[in-house]
Amino acid sequence: MILHLYFARRFARVFLLMTFVLFALSVLVDLVDQARRFSEIDIGFDRLLVLALLSTPDTINQILPLIMILSTVAMFLGLARTSELVATRAAGRSGIRALMAPVAVALIIGGLAVTMLNPIVAGTSKRYAALSENYRSGGASAFAVSDEGLWLRQGGEQGQTVIRAWRSNADATVLYDVTFLSYAPDGGPVQRIQAQSAALSDGNWELNNAKVWPLKVGLNAEGNSVVHETLMLPSSLTLDRIRESFGKPGAVSIWNMPRFIAQLEQAGFSARQHRVYFHSELARPLFLMAMVLVASAFTMRHVRLRGTGFSVMTAILLGFGLYFVRSFAHILGENGQIPILLAAWAAPVAAVLLALGLLLHAEDG
Numbered sequence: 001m002i003l004h005l006y007f008a009r010r011f012a013r014v015f016l017l018m019t020f021v022l023f024a025l026s027v028l029v030d031l032v033d034q035a036r037r038f039s040e041i042d043i044g045f046d047r048l049l050v051l052a053l054l055s056t057p058d059t060i061n062q063i064l065p066l067i068m069i070l071s072t073v074a075m076f077l078g079l080a081r082t083s084e085l086v087a088t089r090a091a092g093r094s095g096i097r098a099l100m101a102p103v104a105v106a107l108i109i110g111g112l113a114v115t116m117l118n119p120i121v122a123g124t125s126k127r128y129a130a131l132s133e134n135y136r137s138g139g140a141s142a143f144a145v146s147d148e149g150l151w152l153r154q155g156g157e158q159g160q161t162v163i164r165a166w167r168s169n170a171d172a173t174v175l176y177d178v179t180f181l182s183y184a185p186d187g188g189p190v191q192r193i194q195a196q197s198a199a200l201s202d203g204n205w206e207l208n209n210a211k212v213w214p215l216k217v218g219l220n221a222e223g224n225s226v227v228h229e230t231l232m233l234p235s236s237l238t239l240d241r242i243r244e245s246f247g248k249p250g251a252v253s254i255w256n257m258p259r260f261i262a263q264l265e266q267a268g269f270s271a272r273q274h275r276v277y278f279h280s281e282l283a284r285p286l287f288l289m290a291m292v293l294v295a296s297a298f299t300m301r302h303v304r305l306r307g308t309g310f311s312v313m314t315a316i317l318l319g320f321g322l323y324f325v326r327s328f329a330h331i332l333g334e335n336g337q338i339p340i341l342l343a344a345w346a347a348p349v350a351a352v353l354l355a356l357g358l359l360l361h362a363e364d365g
Contacts, residue, residue, distance in 0.1 A: 003088065003098075003101075004100060004101040005101070006101075007098060007101035007102060008101035008102065008104065008105050010075060010078075010079075011071065011072075011075050011101065011102040011105050012105055014071045014074050014075045014078075015067065015068070015071040015105070015109065018067050018070050018071045018074065019060065019067055022060065022063065022067060023056060023060055026056045026059045026060065026063075027052050027053060027056050030051075030052040030055050030056055030059065031048060031049060031052040033052075034048045034051045034052050034055070035048055037132075038135060041135060043135050047131075047135065050131070051128060051131060051132060051135075054124045054125075054127050054128035054131070055124070055128050057117070057120055057121045057124045058121050058124065058125055058250065060117075061113070061117055061118070061121045061250075064113060064117075064284075064288065065287060065288060065291045065319060065323050066319070066320075066323075068106060068109070068288050068291040068292060068295075069291050069292075069294070069295045069315065069316055069319040070316075072102065072291070072292045072295035072296055072299070073295050073299050073312055073315060073316070075102065076295070076296055076299040076300050077299055077308075077312070080299070080300070085098070085300060096359055096360075098300075099292070099293070099296055099300075099359070102292050102296070103289050103292055103293065106285070106288045106289045106291070106292045107285045107288070107289055109285075109288060110284050110285025110286070110287075110288040110289065111285050113284055113285075113288075114254055114281050114282065114284055114285065115254070115255075118250075118253060118254040118281060119253040119254065119255060121250060122250065122251055122252055122253040122254075123253075125248075125250060125251050126251055129251075150164065150165045150166075150167070150175065151163070151164050152164075152165075152237065154235055154236045154237045155236060158182070158184075158185070159182060159183045159184045159185045159190070160182075160183045161180055161181065161182045161183070161233075162180075162181045162183070163175070163178060163179070163180055163181075163198075164178065164179050164181075165177060165178040165179075165198070166178075174197055174198070174199045174200075175197065175198045175199075176196070176197050177196070177197075178194075178195050178197065178198045178207075179192065179193065179194050179195075180192070180193040180194075180195075180198075180205075180207075180233065181193075189215045190214070190215055190216070191212060191213060191214050191215055192212075192213045192215055192221075193207065193210055193211070193212050193213075193231070193233070194210065194211050194213075195207035195208060195209060195210035195211070195231070196208050196209040196210075197209075200235060200237065200238075203234065203235055203236075204232050204233060204234055204235055205232070205233040205234075205235050206230065206231075206232055207228070207230065207231040207232075207233065208229070208230060209227075209228075209229065210227070210228045210230075210231040211225055211226070211227050211228075212225060212226045212227075212228065212231070213225045249273055249274045249276075249277035249278075250277070252274065254278070254281050257274060257277075257278045257281075258278070260274065261274050261275060261278070272333075272334060272336060272340065273334045275340050276330055276333040276334050276340050276343050276344055277330075279340060279341060279343075279344030279345065280326075280330055280343075280344040282344070283344050283345050283348045284348075286345075286348040286349070286352060287322075287326065287347070287348040287351060289352065290322065290348055290351030290352045290354075290355055291319055291322075291351075293351075293352060293355030293356060293358075293359060294315060294318055294319055294322065294351065294354070294355045294358070295315045295316075295319065296355075296359070297315070297355055297358035297359045298311040298312065298314050298315035298318075298358075299311060299312060299315060300359075322347065322351045322354075325347050325350075326347035326348070326351075329342070329343045329344075329346055329347050330343055330344070
């Protein structure tokens with residue numbers, strides 16, 4: 001038990017040191033990138049530093065598997081250099097048993113990454129997007145979501161409403177040149193509304209300079225149209241749902257993801273991308289454990305043996321390969337080419353089995 005605690009403590013120290021070093025490097029690199037992005041705007045060094053600090057947690061979250069590999073390599077190379085692994089094996093402990101503590105620490109780190117780091121990244125990503133847009137445009141300019149504008153759909157007891165706007169303000173609270181097409185519960189269109197702008201607040205759309213056309217069989221739509229200076233329409237959407245719908249899934253906290261997915265599907269949106277992301281986050285501890293097993297399979301050897309550098313490079317490249325396979329599976333899952341559970345869990349499970357096979361071959365022949 002004392003030996004397991006020693007290995008766990010040593011692995012945790014190496015991991016924290018590696019994370020701190022890469023965090024500092026990421027801040028410096030991102031600071032240069034922010035200075036390049038805002039080179040035409042004089043926002044000051046302090047604001048650039050804030051933007052870099054807000055963007056770095058997302059970077060650390062993405063490179064966490066690389067940090068895990070490098071930490072494992074550094075730890076076992078250090079143990080091999082001091083002959084502690086030799087002493088451990090001489091005491092009757094196999095190499096696989098020596099891995100129990102680092103694997104347990106990796107699972108704990110993975111759990112903390114899902115439950116704590118993920119919400120932090122979601123919050124900092126939202127804040128970074130808001131600040132960067134505010135610095136760039138003063139919060140007044142609009143952005144185009146696609147060539148055909150911004151599309152929304154909201155549902156209710158009265159039926160579905162399709163909303164299209166050509167542009168929106170920075171935080172999606174106001175839509176401009178917007179059209180509302182309402183459908184009855186049985187699927188037929190009932191009215192069309194075109195407005196200069198629409199602002200969402202307190203469960204209602206506030207439309208300015210709106211014109212309403214009734215869409216009923218046998219009724220002259222233009223002749224019965226009505227112009228309103230201000231028109232209120234009920235809405236089932238919220239500001240957070242609109243903002244997060246058109247952002248990446250990482251902008252939604254893992255704790256809010258199940259409820260958010262249900263709300264998206266209720267409003268008529270496809271939540272497949274968010275489902276893939278949700279399951280991949282749940283599988284993250286298993287994937288980090290696989291990174292530890294892969295790295296240890298190539299570095300649990302004495303430094304006097306030849307080919308140590310080649311083994312380290314092989315471990316890192318294999319880790320990158322597994323990360324690429326995992327990302328590729330996510331893309332296939334988001335596009336609907338493979339099931340969601342297969343896209344999220346296949347790569348971590350396969351990585352663990354591959355690493356265990358390598359370890360058993362190295363230890364038992």
